[in-house]
Amino acid sequence: MSLLEIKNLHCSINGKEILKGVDLTINKGEVHAIMGPNGNGKSTLASIIAGRDTFDVTQGEIIYEGKNLFDLSVEERAAEGIFLGFQYPVEIPGVSIANFMKTAINEQRKYKGLDPMSSMEFMKLMEEKKKIVELGTKLASRSVNEGFSGGEKKKNEIFQMAMLNPTLSILDETDSGLDIDALRIVASGVNALRSNESSTLLITHYQRLLEYIIPDFVHVLFEGKIVRTGPKELALELEEKGYEWLR
Amino acid sequence: MDNIKKAIRPKEEDFADFSCYLTQLETYRINQFNGFFFEKNNNSVLLDRNIIICSIKSAIEKHKSILESTKHLHSFNNDDEGLFIYIPNNITLDTPLQVLDVIKTNEALKIESKTVIIIGENSHVKLIYCDDTINDNISKTENKISVFLEANSSLEYYKMENINNSSSIFTDTNFVLNTNAQLKTFWLSINGGDIKNKLNVSLEGEYSKAELNGLYLVDRDQIVDSEVSVNHNKPNCHSNQLYKGILDDSAKAQFKGHIYVSKNAPYTEAIQNNRNILLTDKAIVNTQPFLEIYNDDVKCSHGATVGQLDESAMFYMRSRGISERSAKMLLMFAFCTEILSKSSIEELVDTLQDIIKRRLHGELSSCENCVLLCSTPCGTSDVDMSKIN
Numbered sequence: 001m002s003l004l005e006i007k008n009l010h011c012s013i014n015g016k017e018i019l020k021g022v023d024l025t026i027n028k029g030e031v032h033a034i035m036g037p038n039g040n041g042k043s044t045l046a047s048i049i050a051g052r053d054t055f056d057v058t059q060g061e062i063i064y065e066g067k068n069l070f071d072l073s074v075e076e077r078a079a080e081g082i083f084l085g086f087q088y089p090v091e092i093p094g095v096s097i098a099n100f101m102k103t104a105i106n107e108q109r110k111y112k113g114l115d116p117m118s119s120m121e122f123m124k125l126m127e128e129k130k131k132i133v134e135l136g137t138k139l140a141s142r143s144v145n146e147g148f149s150g151g152e153k154k155k156n157e158i159f160q161m162a163m164l165n166p167t168l169s170i171l172d173e174t175d176s177g178l179d180i181d182a183l184r185i186v187a188s189g190v191n192a193l194r195s196n197e198s199s200t201l202l203i204t205h206y207q208r209l210l211e212y213i214i215p216d217f218v219h220v221l222f223e224g225k226i227v228r229t230g231p232k233e234l235a236l237e238l239e240e241k242g243y244e245w246l247r
Numbered sequence: 248m249d250n251i252k253k254a255i256r257p258k259e260e261d262f263a264d265f266s267c268y269l270t271q272l273e274t275y276r277i278n279q280f281n282g283f284f285f286e287k288n289n290n291s292v293l294l295d296r297n298i299i300i301c302s303i304k305s306a307i308e309k310h311k312s313i314l315e316s317t318k319h320l321h322s323f324n325n326d327d328e329g330l331f332i333y334i335p336n337n338i339t340l341d342t343p344l345q346v347l348d349v350i351k352t353n354e355a356l357k358i359e360s361k362t363v364i365i366i367g368e369n370s371h372v373k374l375i376y377c378d379d380t381i382n383d384n385i386s387k388t389e390n391k392i393s394v395f396l397e398a399n400s401s402l403e404y405y406k407m408e409n410i411n412n413s414s415s416i417f418t419d420t421n422f423v424l425n426t427n428a429q430l431k432t433f434w435l436s437i438n439g440g441d442i443k444n445k446l447n448v449s450l451e452g453e454y455s456k457a458e459l460n461g462l463y464l465v466d467r468d469q470i471v472d473s474e475v476s477v478n479h480n481k482p483n484c485h486s487n488q489l490y491k492g493i494l495d496d497s498a499k500a501q502f503k504g505h506i507y508v509s510k511n512a513p514y515t516e517a518i519q520n521n522r523n524i525l526l527t528d529k530a531i532v533n534t535q536p537f538l539e540i541y542n543d544d545v546k547c548s549h550g551a552t553v554g555q556l557d558e559s560a561m562f563y564m565r566s567r568g569i570s571e572r573s574a575k576m577l578l579m580f581a582f583c584t585e586i587l588s589k590s591s592i593e594e595l596v597d598t599l600q601d602i603i604k605r606r607l608h609g610e611l612s613s614c615e616n617c618v619l620l621c622s623t624p625c626g627t628s629d630v631d632m633s634k635i636n
């Protein structure tokens with residue numbers, strides 16, 4: 001059954017068209033990778049799925065689990081199981097990771113009609129998920145992303161993903177700027193969460209990540225459109241021939 | 248409103264014992280009622296250490312020689328009822344002093360009060376000055392406060408302004424710092440119809456240091472004016488002004504920050520920052536830095552920002568499932584905590600955090616859906632909700 005269906009999506013910002021008719025279907029249990037050169041709309045696509053309203057959607061629709069995504073607010077989409085790992089995670093001085101995550105979990109639970117998680121349960125969950133990404137012991141009291149190294153920020157995204165246990169994870173360049181050890185940690189975090197019920201959309205422009213997280217499909221987003229779709233071997237071919245080959 | 252009646256000393260039996268919202272905090276209480284000092288608390292521990300707390304009038308009658316020895320006699324006036332606090336040399340008070348300036352009136356009232364505080368050499372004190380109104384009647388308060396920090400002394404000074412929306416407070420506070428004296432102030436304007444704070448700090452001794460913090464949370468038609476002025480008159484002094492504010496509805500705030508560095512004050516370090524968050528289009532902030540520097544050997548910096556809540560932080564939080572309202576609340580509270588983190592009184596910080604959370608909480612009347620995790624749930628505390636909501 002399809003989890004996400006993007007149909008003929010067009011969007012623009014300040015009158016400039018960025019997405020020019022994107023079609024993409026992701027079924028439950030699948031891992032998709034989107035590749036493509038910088039500035040071609042990959043992050044834009046991810047943000048629109050998550051609900052950022054700085055872009056004007058001019059045409060098309062997105063159906064998620066049978067619902068029109070544009071009817072849901074950002075936080076409702078999150079509670080429905082959509083998670084975006086940010087290309088540039090935001091620093092929030094003065095808000096501790098513990099309070100941030102606890103609020104997120106409990107507001108998602110409230111949306112689903114569940115009671116809040118107890119502090120005990122929460123601490124336990126946090127300890128458990130922290131291990132996946134090998135983030136330090138003081139994590140809970142640190143301000144969200146403040147003073148984090150590039151690698152720590154990316155690990156923190158995976159940590160949050162593990163805490164929230166989403167149905168659709170979109171990871172926007174979670175691999176960029178990571179050394180090989182950090183990349184392994186991030187990849188094993190993603191792999192640990194793979195299941196038949198959840199799907200992953202990886203955005204990357206290196207095929208390196210795809211050696212660790214094997215995708216079912218690779219798409220190339222070029223000049224606002226998906227110009228090619230293929231099996232995982234497409235990533236290798238792209239790396240060899242370069243994006244100019246697409247023209 | 249200018250023909251408003253001037254306050255006279257209330258009768259002893261009318262003294263209103265006010266249950267302060269700083270209940271978790273142990274303090275030496277000093278009571279002012281409608282601007283008049285009332286000897287209500289027997290702080291014998293203080294007396295044993297030759298600390299003087301009395302009206303200015305009785306200070307002149309009973310402690311003239313001390314006043315003369317302080318060289319500050321010219322700041323007194325026989326006609327002042329006022330309040331006088333004198334800490335002799337070499338005293339360290341771990342428990343803060345608390346001036347509780349309470350107003351209770353059945354008619355519109357104008358209150359003029361004067362306070363003189365002297366911190367002796369090598370003495371270390373914390374003082375919390377609270378302004379409160381007990382009911383909703385109009386009052387206009389004018390406070391003139393002079394504080395002298397002698398050599399090697401330190402003072403952590405809190406001014407908590409929490410009065411009703413029909414009342415105003417104008418304060419004019421002067422701090423004079425001698426050699427190596429350390430001053431830290433926290434100006435917390437929590438509620439009030441019209442609040443004007445003039446703060447003047449004179450660094451008159453080498454190596455003296457002033458850290459001036461302010462936080463104003465205003466909504467509706469409230470107005471908060473802060474006029475801060477630091478005079479660097481001697482070498483090697485430091486000052487740091489950090490004033491932050493959140494404005495809702497059509498509230499107005501003004502920040503005027505003045506740094507003066509005399510030609511006799513090389514190696515000065517002076518910093519000034521004013522940061523504001525506007526929650527609506529109608530809220531207005533006017534921020535004016537004014538630097539007057541007559542020496543080349545100084546490190547000076549200033550900055551001012553006026554903005555909305557960080558849009559990318561809002562989106563980031565909401566993308567995790569945090570509602571827009573909660574995300575706003577978390578960001579606003581985080582904005583305030585920078586100021587509180589500078590306080591050394593842990594129990595006070597806890598209470599202040601709760602007060603700020605409630606203040607930000609605004610229209611919500613229950614804690615049920617609040618994300619701010621107060622240590623005391625709303626409704627079970629002594630905070631007068633009618634005042635801070």
Ligand SMILES: Nc1ncnc2c1ncn2[C@@H]1O[C@H](COP(=O)(O)OP(=O)(O)O)[C@@H](O)[C@H]1O
Nearest residue numbers: 013018036037038039040041042043044045054
């Ligand atoms: N907030 C914005 N304002 C203006 N232009 C933007 C904004 N965000 C993205 N763009 C433009 O949209 C295009 C696609 O950007 P993006 O989606 O970030 O590309 P990618 O992730 O593929 O590198 C770029 O030309 C970029 O300059």
Ligand SMILES: [Mg+2]
Nearest residue numbers: 042043087173
């Ligand atoms: Mg991008």
